[in-house]
Amino acid sequence: MFMKTYAFAFLLLLCIALCASQDVEFTFNGFTGSNLMLDGVASIESNGLLRLTNNTSQKKGHAFYPSPVRFGSNTSSFSTTFVFVFVPEKSGIGGQGMAFFISPTNNLSTAMAAEYLGLFNEENEGKSTNHIFAVEFDTIQNEEYEDKNNNHVGININSLTSNQSEFAGYYDDDSGSFQNLNLMSHKTMQVWVEYESEDKEIKVTLSPVGKSKPNKPLLSYKFDLSVVLKDTMYIGFSSSTGSFPASHYVIGWSFKLNGTAPSIDLSKLPDPPRRNTKELSKVLKIVLPSVFAGFVLICVPIFIYMRRQFKYAELLEDWEVEFGPHRFSYKDLHQATNGFKEKELLGAGGFGRVYRGVLPVSKLEVAIKRVSHGSKQGMKQFIAEVVSIGRLRHRNLVQLFGYCRRRGELLLVYDYMPNGSLDQYLYSGHEKPTLNWIQRFKIIKGVAAGLLYLHEEWEQVVVHRDIKASNVLLDSELNGRLGDFGLAILYDHGTEADITNVVGTMGYLAPELTRTGKASPLTDVFAFGAFMLEVVCGRRPVEPGAQGERIVLVDLVLEHWKQGSLADIVDPQLRETFAIEEIEMVLKLSLLCSHPLPGARPTMQQVMQYLDCGKPLPDLMVSSMNYSMLAILQNEGFDSFVMSYSSQMTSISTQSVGT
Structure with a gap:
């Protein structure tokens, strides 16, 4: 009896093993009656459309093939193709996008929406322990993940940062030219994802639906997936929305292990969703009877x-x-x-x-x-x-x-920024909690990073023209975010702005602005210097003094530097919470940024190196004449005198002021 039971168990295990080793192949021409595993806001509509997300913000949805696929220890070749369409709530705006993915688990409950695409979260993003391969169709540009733009396709290994990505589109077989495709255009598209285990190559091809598969793939990436994929994995789709919602649909899907995925029968696919579909018949049932109710x-x-x-x-x-x-x-x-x-x-x-x-x-x-x-x-x-x-x-x-x-x-x-503007924390007394030095330094570095992006990293030069504490807003984690672009100007890299009107706030205006009216990244640097002094000292750049005089903060800090008493100018609320070396570095950098001569100021890239990388500051010249007087002389036409005088200033070594 024991031997019969043993033999039966052995045959059962053998049968399971044989079934598991068989090549998986399936085709869904629409998803009516399918047994896909769904979670989040994903659903299958009555007409057979797989809807991964609906028009709600900050949501995610997943759809898995119900059985795990055995790729083997060396990862078998596979091929898949699917038809999809994105429908934004507002024309042309929506996110975050969708991904085809292979995962060791069908439980992604800890994954986050928005830029995480329902695949990762803050803790596991980028970790090799994820064992996730994905092809993303991304409709939001996230700088931290090095996205090319807000309309791209990427191959991703364990991370939201693509190993390879390209603008969404395809190569025309006849002309060989690249044709752009807009993922948020409400146009139906088809994708082919292929992996050849022998060549260790991943290929992704995109085209408008109904057009034959282009010969040249959009993406071709050499990578051995056996170092990522486990023996048994789940396959499916993931999607998420951010601030601007959209609906992400998959209309048809086929897959094959060790072979070419079967063709999708486009004639059998359900109709794609319409824009802003309304049930007209119901409206007529309400309106028409009212016609007979009287004029x-x-x-x-x-x-x-x-x-x-x-x-x-x-x-x-x-x-x-x-x-x-x-x-x-x-x-x-x-x-x-x-x-x-x-x-x-x-x-x-x-x-x-x-x-x-x-x-x-x-x-x-x-x-x-x-x-x-x-x-x-x-x-x-x-x-x-x-x-x-x-x-x-x-x-x-x-x-x-x-x-x-x-x-x-x-x-x-x-x-919306829930913690309001930075100036409320600096000047409102006890209405807001005191920001310690670590928080203030983080805000300074954050605003500097934002300005570097505006000046050098975006497709055009953006000069903000109104940098000050009241225009720096704090998010829920007290990160500093530069806002209010009402005065900003844009122009192409390698050119100059052609606007010559003077705008901004007194105390933050670079002296050359009053003469030429021309804003530039260096005028923003001047304002950023005044902003740093404001944050460190807890005082406005220009304050009323006795007998109608004005107290200029940059000159006051300069005077304390000459006297070796920089610590005395620091906000009294910080006296017990800051490291003197770090705060003196920021004060000196502020003076360098606020220099009356534009050529003496650093770029924002250099500012970031001083703040973030510990690059030593150059020796700054200090004299008996203050910055305000030099600016006045410069604006009165004494440029040659100012340049000559600046070159004769005595260099104060960094040791004499405690750095």
Whole structure:
């Protein structure tokens, strides 16, 4: 009896092993009746569409083939193809994207949405223990993951940073030219992902649906997947949304281990989703009976409608059509702020009034600034710059989402920062908690990193022109984010700005601005120097003194340096919490940035090296004449004297002031 039982068990295990070793092959021409494993917000709709995410923000969804696939210890070759379409809530804007992936587990409950694509989280991002291979279709540019743009395809190994990526598109077989594809265009596309175990090569090919597979792949990457994939793995799709939601659909899918994936029968696929689908029949069932209810019942809704239209009427000109994806409706902004109620007011001043709001559909928390304007000649250029700035992506910049124009006012929509502006922490007494030196130094470095991105790392040069503590906002973790780009200008690298009007705030204006009016990255560096002094000293750059005189902070710090008493100028609230060497380095760097001569100032790249990498500061010349006097002489036309005088200044060694 024992031998029979043993023999039966052996045969059963042998059968399982044989089944497991068989090559896996399947085809889904739509997903009606499929037994895919789903989690998060993923669902299969009645018409057979696999919907990974819906129009809600900060969500994730997964769909797994129900059985694990045995790739073997040396990772077998495989091939897969699928048809997909992305449908943004707002035309052209949505995220974060989708990925085909292979994972050792079908439990990704700890993975995060937004930029993590539902695959990783803050703790495991980039770790080899993930054993995850993915092909991402990314619609948001994240600088920290070295994304090429907000419309790219990437091959990812255990990380959100792609091993190889390219702009979304395909190579035309006839001309050989590259054809761009917009992942957020609501156009259906097909993808082929192939791995050849013998050549250790991964290929990814993309094309519009219905077009035969291009001969040249979009991506071709040599990599041995056997060092990543385990013997048995799960395959499927992952997607996530961020601040701007979108729906991510897979319409058909086929896969084969050790062979070419079967062709998808496009004629059998369910129809792709429509834009803003509405059930017209239901509307007619309600409207048509009301017609017979009488003339009055018809006129009343029409009157109410016309009244609402007037209430939410916007100013929209033909040239604004191209900026459509960045334009918000006034109705949405009105609802987001509960009618711009006083209780939602965050601040007010000469710049306008800022309100907190929650957008009605996405539930995104935003800050909305209302600024008066006239429909003047420069408005088109200004809106174009607003839209361009809205494409900036950096963790130390407040994101500008878009705008709205209505009846003589401009409304700018920003990401909401829960901890308000930095100046509230520096000057509001006991209303806000005191920031210690570690927090302040982190804020300084964050703003510096944001400025480096604006000046040198983005596709154009962006000069902010209004750097100050009140324009630095703090997120939930007290990270400093530079905001308020209302005065910013943009121009191409290798050229100069052609704007010559003087704008900004007294105390932060570089002396050459009053003569030429020309802003440049070095005028931003000057303002950043004043900002650093503000953060370290807890004082404004220019303060009223006795008998109507002005106290200029940079001259006060310079005087303390001459006397060897830099520690005395530090914010009294920091006296017990800072390292003297570090804080003196920041003060000296502030003076270097605030130098009246532009050529003596460092670039933001050099500033980051001083702050982040410990690069030693150059010896700064100190004399009996203060910076304000040198600036005045320069502006009065004594340039040659200023240059000569500066060259004769005595170099004070860093040892004499304690560094």
